[in-house]
Amino acid sequence: MSEFFQYLITGLTIGSMYGLIGLGIVLVYNASHVVNFAQGDLMMVGGMSAVALLSAGLPLPVALVGGVLVGGLSGLLMFKFTIEPARGAGPLGLVIITLGVGMVLRGAAELAWGQRFYSLPTFSDNETIRIGGVTLVPQSLWVMGIAAVVVILLAYFFSRSLTGKAIVATSLDRDAAILMGINTSRMQLFSFGLAGLLGAVAGVLIAPIAFTYAAAGLMLGLKGFVAAVLGGLGSFRGALVGGLTLGVAESMMAGYGSSDYKDAIAYLLIVVILIFMPRGIFGGMSGERV
Amino acid sequence: MSKVEVKQKATSKWVCGGVNEHQRRTAGHFWQRPITNVAVLALLLACLPLALTSGFHYHLAVLVGINATIAISLNLLMGYAGQVSLGHAGFVALGAYGTAILSSRYGWPVPLALVSSAAGAALIAFVVGRPILRLKGYYLALGTLGLGMIIYLVISNEVWLTGGPDGMPVPVLELFGGRLTGPADWYWLIAVMLLLVFWLSTNLIHAPLGRALRALEGPEAVAGSVGIDVPRSKLLVFTLSAAIAALMGGFLALYAGFISPSLADFLHSIELALMVLVGGLGSVVGSIIGAALITLLPQVLTVVEEYETLVYGLILIGVMMFMPRGLLSSIIDLWRRIKR
Numbered sequence: 129m130s131e132f133f134q135y136l137i138t139g140l141t142i143g144s145m146y147g148l149i150g151l152g153i154v155l156v157y158n159a160s161h162v163v164n165f166a167q168g169d170l171m172m173v174g175g176m177s178a179v180a181l182l183s184a185g186l187p188l189p190v191a192l193v194g195g196v197l198v199g200g201l202s203g204l205l206m207f208k209f210t211i212e213p214a215r216g217a218g219p220l221g222l223v224i225i226t227l228g229v230g231m232v233l234r235g236a237a238e239l240a241w242g243q244r245f246y247s248l249p250t251f252s253d254n255e256t257i258r259i260g261g262v263t264l265v266p267q268s269l270w271v272m273g274i275a276a277v278v279v280i281l282l283a284y285f286f287s288r289s290l291t292g293k294a295i296v297a298t299s300l301d302r303d304a305a306i307l308m309g310i311n312t313s314r315m316q317l318f319s320f321g322l323a324g325l326l327g328a329v330a331g332v333l334i335a336p337i338a339f340t341y342a343a344a345g346l347m348l349g350l351k352g353f354v355a356a357v358l359g360g361l362g363s364f365r366g367a368l369v370g371g372l373t374l375g376v377a378e379s380m381m382a383g384y385g386s387s388d389y390k391d392a393i394a395y396l397l398i399v400v401i402l403i404f405m406p407r408g409i410f411g412g413m414s415g416e417r418v
Numbered sequence: 419m420s421k422v423e424v425k426q427k428a429t430s431k432w433v434c435g436g437v438n439e440h441q442r443r444t445a446g447h448f449w450q451r452p453i454t455n456v457a458v459l460a461l462l463l464a465c466l467p468l469a470l471t472s473g474f475h476y477h478l479a480v481l482v483g484i485n486a487t488i489a490i491s492l493n494l495l496m497g498y499a500g501q502v503s504l505g506h507a508g509f510v511a512l513g514a515y516g517t518a519i520l521s522s523r524y525g526w527p528v529p530l531a532l533v534s535s536a537a538g539a540a541l542i543a544f545v546v547g548r549p550i551l552r553l554k555g556y557y558l559a560l561g562t563l564g565l566g567m568i569i570y571l572v573i574s575n576e577v578w579l580t581g582g583p584d585g586m587p588v589p590v591l592e593l594f595g596g597r598l599t600g601p602a603d604w605y606w607l608i609a610v611m612l613l614l615v616f617w618l619s620t621n622l623i624h625a626p627l628g629r630a631l632r633a634l635e636g637p638e639a640v641a642g643s644v645g646i647d648v649p650r651s652k653l654l655v656f657t658l659s660a661a662i663a664a665l666m667g668g669f670l671a672l673y674a675g676f677i678s679p680s681l682a683d684f685l686h687s688i689e690l691a692l693m694v695l696v697g698g699l700g701s702v703v704g705s706i707i708g709a710a711l712i713t714l715l716p717q718v719l720t721v722v723e724e725y726e727t728l729v730y731g732l733i734l735i736g737v738m739m740f741m742p743r744g745l746l747s748s749i750i751d752l753w754r755r756i757k758r
Contacts, residue, residue, distance in 0.1 A: 163556045163559075210735055210739065213739060214738060214739045216742075217738050217739065217742050218742070219555060219556065220502055220555075220559075221738045221742050222738075223556065223559060224691070224695060224734055224738045225734070225735050225738045225739065227688060227731075227734060228730075228731045228732070228733075228734030228735035228738065229731065229735065230731070231688075231727050231728070231730050231731025231734065232727075232728055232731035232732060232735065233731075234727050234728075234731070235725065235726070235727030235728025235729070235730070235731055236728055238724060238727060238728075239724055239725070239728065346684065350563070350567070350684075353560060357557075357560060361556070361557075386575075388571075388575040389571065389575060391567075391571055392567075392568055392571045392572075394564075394567075395563075395564040395565075395567040395568045395571070396564070396568060398560055398561070398563075398564040399550070399561055399564040399565060399568070402550075402553055402557050402560065402561045402564075403549040403550065403552070403553070403561070
């Protein structure tokens, strides 16, 4: 039984990451109807920047915040220089552009840091915690805790703040939002910046557990998608629960099944869910966009 | 903007620019007729060896030819039918690995292995095609991506069969009693394949299936209401496209003599989509040009290999931002504007 809980904890930790990446994807999708294939690479930028700042001699907390801010900035720049000028490119065109942005980020990271693997130190001491037969690394708690805080902050932001409400309004009906005097283009800019921040938070959280490297964004970004689609692509809660579900499913597969096919779970899920439950497991909440 | 253009803008919502308008409007001109195009391409392919002075040139020409044929097959799906695929490399890899495994592990004659693999890939496409093609837009992109990744993971994990990440060797192709070894032999084989697929595709636009497919880039309800069996048309082109891709994958494996799972990975799928997009959706000639550019680019970039990912990304962004209908259409438009 303790084995089961061990897998569960591992799954929830990695699932929180998928959830955070999924949240960034949903955020951008809601505000601008763009499926952002560069979200994983924004995550990588956050992690790598934190590593760079740390090795430049800055203290760890400053490096972490700096990495997150660089991620946010990348999101803003991405919108300003690629998405906004290419408004007329059509949905597929925009998807391709985000793929291109992801490749540019990856290529730039390869140039700057090579293809080596980097790691951040854990946020607190490294002593493992044992509860019953389950071993827990403190960084897992950091990951899950910060993910939870981020989600609560986001919920607060979208329900209470004027900017947050304006983003929600933009996502619900862009034309109506314009008529209400909302600067929808700025809201989309915000949402890209926020997605960059979210991605970078995921990046700095995961760097102490898994390694960070230039191509890290590709796989994790795709997993973030699976999380978002599991949740119905459009629901924040869905993306988070989708991420946790995926993380746990992968962890169980690796533990009880074949670890070779751990990654296949995500893609199998995406195909099955899309075919049988096109609105996601928590679907029905968001209507189809025409 | 003329009425026709407005209508086309509206109907080609999902594909970035829609089928090459220019090609469609002038379909009646003698120089735009399929048979003329095929003849011109045949002439070009026959004359090209005059410019190929070394084995390396032939090697590049063969790679371009294989990629161009695959790009045309993907264009049938993306350009004509407006169905995105981010997993096409999976079918290429199925053909390649099928050919390699059947011939080297089970001792099948190579041509039989090649054809069976293509047929097998077509069968897989036929079976998974119907549910997957029900998806639209982003969801279809993600569904095909998932399919491609599953193929990739199976190939990298089933080490006993595929050699896993280390790859596996492929036997030499023997045809009509002779062994195809050098790039110069291969050039003619691939040229014939390219010509056949080109001919098939240019004719398809004017066949009932082609007309049905072109109706699909608009709202599907409209296509359905004029009596087009929408699911069947999509499934047919998906299957055809997969079969061609797998067949060329088999040829690619036989030519290279060695294959690895990277053949099926996500980046290869993106590369193939890039060839189609650079050339222009719906333009068969464009696909050949796109394939040539994307295949030859790394050769130019070898000096600065570490820039490859960056440059690919910039090209993707640039093409989509500044010439969403592809290089060929943009150049034709530019030329007309200058002439005017």
